[in-house]
Amino acid sequence: MLEIKNLMVFFENALAINDLSLEVHRGKIVGVLGSNSAGKTTLMNTISGLIIDMKKKEDRKGGERITVLGEIRFEGEDITDTKPSERVKKGIVLSRERHPVFPDSTVEENLKIATYLRKDPQIKKSFEFVYTVFPRLKELRKRKAGFCSGGEQQMLAIGMALMTKPRLLLMDEPLLGLSPAMQQDLIRAIKEIREEGVTILVTEQFARPLLPIIDRGYVIENGTLILTGTGKELMDNPEVKAAYFGL
Amino acid sequence: MTTSILVYGLVNSVILALIAMGFSLTFGISGVANFAYGGFYLLSGYLTWMLLNYLGLPFALAMLITVAVAGLLGFLTYWVILLRVRGIALSEVIATFALGAGMLEFFRWMGFVTYEFTLPCFMKGRVEIFGVPLDYQRLFIIGIGLALVIFLYFFTHHTRIGLSFRGIAQNERTAISLGIESDWTAALSLALGSAMAAVAAIAILPLGIISINVGYDVLLIAVAVGIIGGLESVPGILIGSLILGYAQVITGMYLAPEWMMVVYLAAIVLVLAIKPSGLFGKFKELEERV
Ligand SMILES: Nc1ncnc2c1ncn2[C@@H]1O[C@H](COP(=O)(O)OP(=O)(O)OP(=O)(O)O)[C@@H](O)[C@H]1O
Ligand SMILES: [Mg+2]
Numbered sequence: 001m002l003e004i005k006n007l008m009v010f011f012e013n014a015l016a017i018n019d020l021s022l023e024v025h026r027g028k029i030v031g032v033l034g035s036n037s038a039g040k041t042t043l044m045n046t047i048s049g050l051i052i053d054m055k056k057k058e059d060r061k062g063g064e065r066i067t068v069l070g071e072i073r074f075e076g077e078d079i080t081d082t083k084p085s086e087r088v089k090k091g092i093v094l095s096r097e098r099h100p101v102f103p104d105s106t107v108e109e110n111l112k113i114a115t116y117l118r119k120d121p122q123i124k125k126s127f128e129f130v131y132t133v134f135p136r137l138k139e140l141r142k143r144k145a146g147f148c149s150g151g152e153q154q155m156l157a158i159g160m161a162l163m164t165k166p167r168l169l170l171m172d173e174p175l176l177g178l179s180p181a182m183q184q185d186l187i188r189a190i191k192e193i194r195e196e197g198v199t200i201l202v203t204e205q206f207a208r209p210l211l212p213i214i215d216r217g218y219v220i221e222n223g224t225l226i227l228t229g230t231g232k233e234l235m236d237n238p239e240v241k242a243a244y245f246g247l
Numbered sequence: 248m249t250t251s252i253l254v255y256g257l258v259n260s261v262i263l264a265l266i267a268m269g270f271s272l273t274f275g276i277s278g279v280a281n282f283a284y285g286g287f288y289l290l291s292g293y294l295t296w297m298l299l300n301y302l303g304l305p306f307a308l309a310m311l312i313t314v315a316v317a318g319l320l321g322f323l324t325y326w327v328i329l330l331r332v333r334g335i336a337l338s339e340v341i342a343t344f345a346l347g348a349g350m351l352e353f354f355r356w357m358g359f360v361t362y363e364f365t366l367p368c369f370m371k372g373r374v375e376i377f378g379v380p381l382d383y384q385r386l387f388i389i390g391i392g393l394a395l396v397i398f399l400y401f402f403t404h405h406t407r408i409g410l411s412f413r414g415i416a417q418n419e420r421t422a423i424s425l426g427i428e429s430d431w432t433a434a435l436s437l438a439l440g441s442a443m444a445a446v447a448a449i450a451i452l453p454l455g456i457i458s459i460n461v462g463y464d465v466l467l468i469a470v471a472v473g474i475i476g477g478l479e480s481v482p483g484i485l486i487g488s489l490i491l492g493y494a495q496v497i498t499g500m501y502l503a504p505e506w507m508m509v510v511y512l513a514a515i516v517l518v519l520a521i522k523p524s525g526l527f528g529k530f531k532e533l534e535e536r537v
Contacts, residue, residue: 048424050420050423050424053420053423053429057333057334060330060331060333060334061333061334061335063334083428084423084424084426085423085426085427085428088424088425088426089426093424093425093426094424095424096420096421096424100418100420100421101418101421102413102414102417102418102421102422103417103418104413104417105413105414105417109404109410109413112410113410113411113413113414113422113425113427114425115407116407116410116411116414116425116426116427117425117426157421160421160425161424161425163425164425164426
């Protein structure tokens with residue numbers, strides 16, 4: 001479904017992603033594991049197309065030079081230069097790191113804003129789906145997003161991404177800063193979302209909670225792919241254990 | 248005396264709010280301080296005048312066309328002029344100010360400076376409110392101000408485009424990640440702001456004659472109200488307008504009209520000294536403000 005070949009991303013002359021290739025097959029949950037500044041967010045921004053927008057704005061004001069090399073294919077089609085809104089239309093959506101929601105709007109309005117590109121009549125169904133996956137959001141729907149807890153905002157951020165009716169859902173560190181109980185709840189939600197036919201690419205620093213549910217994982221360090229394998233293989237790998245399980 | 252201060256202060260405040268709203272709206276959504284605002288305001292006045300006097304169109308039609316043209320010009324301003332300097336706040340201000348001054352001076356050059364340039368009132372006549380005589384036009388202005396606030400509330404809470412405006416205003420990158428386009432939204436915000444300048448012009452200009460200086464005054468008013476109340480905040484605009492509106496009327500009555508401008512500037516300096524983001528504003532840094 002998603003195929004990345006020899007991706008390189010530079011900020012000025014600093015290499016953030018180094019010759020990275022990866023594949024995501026339909027209906028799978030794929031994980032990208034890496035510690036701080038490994039390049040997870042850069043990768044997600046590149047797949048979602050946000051980087052195209054960042055680049056455009058930097059170019060305009062003569063700021064930082066951002067270079068993207070390599071190839072990104074979605075359903076066989078080259079989308080390397082496609083802008084973010086077009087990618088959302090194709091079904092790729094990113095739920096950004098640290099759940100940046102619209103704080104002055106209510107939870108329900110946040111979800112509504114996310115339906116901006118939808119033309120189909122099934123928006124109501126999407127609301128129902130989001131509220132089934134995250135029942136808490138239904139209780140909170142009249143509350144301003146800025147007054148929700150971090151965990152609730154994380155659910156909202158994922159809920160907003162779901163409102164675009166994605167086929168490939170990108171999640172950047174959704175488990176970050178959540179209590180273990182909340183993490184388990186989110187893991188359950190991620191599985192439910194996959195059951196609904198959505199393919200998932202998710203990043204994480206600590207592999208522990210995520211590894212059991214991923215079909216395949218890619219471990220990156222300093223923008224370079226160092227290891228890949230099924231969730232089980234990675235769980236049994238001593239290096240991964242040492243680096244990402246804190247053992 | 249007191250009742251007339253109350254009534255005229257209120258009317259004056261609504262006038263200021265009506266003038267400031269479009270400017271503030273554009274800034275709140277896209278971060279563009281549209282310093283061509285006074286140009287759009289006056290252009291709308293002259294355009295309506297020309298449609299009425301050269302083409303003899305009915306007033307309602309002339310109004311509609313003017314609002315549409317102002318909106319369209321605002322939209323084009325973004326793509327043609329602002330896009331090139333987008334993201335560099337100072338250049339945005341300089342570019343739009345140059346455009347606005349260009350528009351205003353163009354009309355001066357055209358010789359649009361005589362007393363014949365007035366717009367008709369919607370309806371002639373007056374009523375008494377608490378013993379204070381008030382003409383219908385000023386009542387209309389209050390009505391239009393109210394209608395606009397209600398319209399904006401509905402628009403930004405219940406329409407797809409309006410909701411996307413709020414998305415971009417609150418977190419641009421998240422909005423983009425959901426498929427909302429920032430340039431398109433910014434261009435629309437300029438269109439809406441300029442159309443609102445046209446509405447304000449058509450409602451307010453009949454109170455006097457259309458003159459070039461009005462264009463510069465309107466820009467100053469929009470900036471002053473925004474600085475005092477806090478740009479991009481609707482309650483801020485209303486409070487800022489009330490403060491300035493009453494201050495103006497009171498100085499006009501007890502001191503002399505020349506003092507009005509001093510009051511303006513004093514109010515701006517005072518607010519900037521105490522709370523730089525404006526009484527209701529959210530922005531912390533002065534640099535981010537006009
Ligand atoms: N806009 C930018 N300009 C310059 N360098 C950047 C920019 N964005 C990211 N980088 C650099 O690219 C590298 C990868 O950053 P990235 O944010 O992708 O890491 P990450 O894996 O998401 O880290 P974290 O776990 O902290 O979120 C880092 O060295 C970072 O400093
Ligand atoms: Mg990151």
